[in-house]
Amino acid sequence: MINLTDVSFGYRKQKQVLHGISLDIKPGLIYGLLGKNGEGKTTLLNIMCGLLFPDSGTCRVFDEMPEKRKVVFLQKIFILPEEISLPDVTVSDYINMYAPFYPTFSNERLRSCVESFELNMDDAILRLSLGQKKRVAITLALAANTQVLFMDEPTNGLDIPSKSIFRKLLGSFVSEDQSIVISTHQVRDLESLIDSVIILDNKEIVFNKSLDEISEKLNFRTIEANELALYSELSPAGKMGVVRNDSGEKSHVSLELLFNATISSKDIIKQIFNA
Ligand code: ADP
Numbered sequence: 001m002i003n004l005t006d007v008s009f010g011y012r013k014q015k016q017v018l019h020g021i022s023l024d025i026k027p028g029l030i031y032g033l034l035g036k037n038g039e040g041k042t043t044l045l046n047i048m049c050g051l052l053f054p055d056s057g058t059c060r061v062f063d064e065m066p067e068k069r070k071v072v073f074l075q076k077i078f079i080l081p082e083e084i085s086l087p088d089v090t091v092s093d094y095i096n097m098y099a100p101f102y103p104t105f106s107n108e109r110l111r112s113c114v115e116s117f118e119l120n121m122d123d124a125i126l127r128l129s130l131g132q133k134k135r136v137a138i139t140l141a142l143a144a145n146t147q148v149l150f151m152d153e154p155t156n157g158l159d160i161p162s163k164s165i166f167r168k169l170l171g172s173f174v175s176e177d178q179s180i181v182i183s184t185h186q187v188r189d190l191e192s193l194i195d196s197v198i199i200l201d202n203k204e205i206v207f208n209k210s211l212d213e214i215s216e217k218l219n220f221r222t223i224e225a226n227e228l229a230l231y232s233e234l235s236p237a238g239k240m241g242v243v244r245n246d247s248g249e250k251s252h253v254s255l256e257l258l259f260n261a262t263i264s265s266k267d268i269i270k271q272i273f274n275a
Helices: 041-048 091-101 107-116 132-143 159-174 211-217 255-264 266-274
Strands: 002-010 018-025 028-033 056-061 077-080 149-154 177-183 196-201 204-210 218-222 233-237 240-246
Touching: 002 041, 018 056, 018 091, 018 204, 018 218, 028 041, 028 091, 028 255, 041 056, 041 149, 041 177, 091 132, 107 159, 107 204, 132 159, 149 233, 196 211, 196 255, 204 211, 204 255, 204 266, 211 218, 211 266, 218 255, 240 255, 255 266
Parallel strands: 028 177, 028 196, 077 149, 149 177
Antiparallel strands: 002 018, 002 056, 196 204, 218 240, 233 240
16 A cells, blocks of 8 residues: 655755655554654655655555645545644534545544544634544544545544544544554554554664564563563553563553563564564
């Protein structure tokens, strides 16, 4: 669906933000694009939807070059930016204004989102709180029902119940021919939602594996006092950490532990997955 080969990009010539990015995004999966603030997640999403152009390398989405911004391409992708700017109209006028741009727009999905997020279609958007505006923007993004959906930090501004509604809605919507890429630095928000993890660090993709592969190679569990772990941290439940999965038994993948382990022991993690 999406293929990037050796993509590099910098806003200024001397300062690269992304270096040698190669990536394959397949249909039917939800990808979590993780990275600290300022690592280039938004930049990468903007390259994939044609808002920024690579300095070198190639990016193809449905075999099209995103930067050409053809109508047939734009109809099939939706990007929900981190900072949303919404017009001074009612929720219903806003949805009616944008729905016609998307031939795949689903009224059924719209109804589900409106009901779950408890939106009032007659509300004036600019009088809504930040979290309510975000729910409106997410509703349009999900109802557009495009083949590719990019979401940049979608849970920022959402309260805890809305985050859980968001996860449920998205999880129930993804179909076999759709790809979803969600960027976040709040890794816990994507727990139990994503199928595949991409970690961006220091201009490069340092990790790109499916949850199945992760739970096959790593265990996430309590660490004994004198046990060596790839990464561990103290939590109210004791010392939690990541170890090699030598037993073959699969554990629930903690995205936060995985992220911290990858950032702190890149080479060891790479070795384990390449073995
Ligand atoms: P993330 O989404 O991971 O927080 P960004 O892609 O927004 O990261 O930014 C990556 C880097 O590029 C940061 O150092 C940021 O300051 C810089 N950057 C982002 N947008 C611009 C811009 N329009 N002009 C110059 N530098 C930018």
